[in-house]
Amino acid sequence: MVNMRAVISTKDGKSRQIEIPEEKQSALFGKKIGDIIDGSFLGFQGVKLKITGGSDEDGFPMRADFPGMRRKKLLLTGGVGFHPKRDGLRKKKSVRGNTISNDISQVNMVVVEGEIKEDKGEAK
Numbered sequence: 001m002v003n004m005r006a007v008i009s010t011k012d013g014k015s016r017q018i019e020i021p022e023e024k025q026s027a028l029f030g031k032k033i034g035d036i037i038d039g040s041f042l043g044f045q046g047v048k049l050k051i052t053g054g055s056d057e058d059g060f061p062m063r064a065d066f067p068g069m070r071r072k073k074l075l076l077t078g079g080v081g082f083h084p085k086r087d088g089l090r091k092k093k094s095v096r097g098n099t100i101s102n103d104i105s106q107v108n109m110v111v112v113e114g115e116i117k118e119d120k121g122e123a124k
Contacts, residue, residue, distance in 0.1 A: 002057045002105045004028075006042060008049065009110045016116070018042055020107075028107060033064040033098040036112060047114035051100070053080065054107040060096050062104070068097035 004025050009015040020028070020042070027041050031051055039047035054062045060071055063080045073092045076082040081095040100107060 002103065004104065005106055007106060007108050008042075008116070009052075009108070010116055011111060025102070028100045028104075029102065031100050033062060037109075039111075039114070044114070044116055047116060048112050049109040050112045052108045052110050054096075054100065054104050056096050056103045057105045060094050062098055062100075063095040064098050066095055066097050067099070069099045069101040069103070071096050071103075 004020045006018045006020055007015055008018065024041050028037075031037060033051050033053055036048050036050050039045075039049045042049075053064070056062075056071065061081050063074075065079075066072070066074065071094055073094050074081075075090055076093050076095075077090050078084055082091055082093045084091070096104070
């Protein structure tokens with residue numbers, strides 16, 4: 001199994017990286033981009049987290065408009081995974097689906113309810 005980490009962004013613009021233990025990773029499997037989860041499984045009591053994205057073990061980004069768990073080459077005109085230099089540019093790029101599986105190595109989240117203390121990493 002891949003080492004999974006969570007990158008949690010707070011309302012004040014700061015972010016923190018937390019390694020997710022293997023026994024707690026299964027709580028994220030099947031969740032999609034945009035889902036709101038309870039932060040208590042990461043040790044943040046009273047905090048709600050929204051999944052905003054992630055990437056797999058090879059660095060391919062998750063894309064919210066591509067359903068499923070697999071990696072596939074899509075013809076992109078912009079957005080996550082491709083930023084064109086000029087208008088009208090299209091390119092085939094590999095991206096990952098919007099569902100978290102055991103291949104995902106990084107999950108990006110944002111705090112939507114509650115607050116995380118900076119000193120001890122606990123919820124306020």
